[in-house]
Amino acid sequence: IYAFELNGEFIGSIGQKGRGPGEYLAPEGIEIDKVNNELIVVSVANRKFLRYDLVGNFLGDFDVEVAFVDFKILDNGNFVLLGGDYSNTHLGEEMNKRIIYITDNRGKIISYGPKFCVDFEDVKITRLANLMVQNNEISYSYKLSDTIFQVNDTVITAKYKIDFGDYALDRKSLMNKSTQDFIHTSNKIGNPISFNGRHFQTENYLLFQITVNRISFSLYYNKNCNKLFTSLNNPIDESFWIGNFVSSYKDYFIASMDAHELFSSIESLKKN
Secondary structure, eight states: OEEEOTTSOEEEEOSEESSSTTEESOOOEEEEETTTTEEEEEETTTTEEEEEETTOOEEEEEEOOSOOSEEEEOTTSOEEEEOTTOOOGGGOGGGTTBSEEEEOTTSOEEEEOOBHHHHOTTOOOOSOEEEEEETTEEEEEETTOOEEEEEETTEEEEEEEOOOGGGSOOGGGTTTSOHHHHHHHHHHHTOSEEEEEEEEEOSSEEEEEEEETTEEEEEEEETTTTEEESOSSOHHHHHTTTTOEEEEETTEEEEOOOHHHHHHHHHHHHHO
16 A cells, blocks of 8 residues: 555555455555544455554554455444445344445444345345445446445435436346356356446445446436436546546546556547
């Protein structure tokens, strides 16, 4: 993990690869705990949350009790863990296969959301999921689904649904299949349009990504005027970032790109 100033100046590294104190095999998730001014890193291979101060000094760690696919931190410092379709049988039947787990900043479970299969029987889920916390609101979505969900306390509601019309998957015929078979069968069907499962929000916009004949597109929904756009600004600028959005902050959408991709895109635009 490397830290930089906003102008790109290198500050230093945080932690290192390994299994010792303050080390990780791979940082699967990184979030800032604003309440305690700590950087929290998930190392799934070590099954731990690692804690650093904002300068990079190691403060300690604690074990991950819940199997999950993504995590975020709320403004009050509590953690949000997205369970996906992982089993958490070790937590007991009451807490097994819950979608959302809320813990304190040391991993103690405070509350948990409903079982997905009970509340949304017509939606098939996969572990390729996207969790979003914006202005303390929690939302999440799954690849190959058509629904973006919102969490209020432990109540989950279907907030947005993408209508693919005649191109939608026949979910009822796929519901009884395992996750692996579901993905394999849906790919064989050759359905030309699908939801990538990635979404990001600002106060005024919802950004989500779809695939049409194996080409990714980003779509923007204006929450205020109830309109859908394929681009917010200059579509040439937009072409840089297709498929590379990683987050949102205040009124900004944030994207990343490898340097060689950026340079090749610039050269291509100059030629065209």
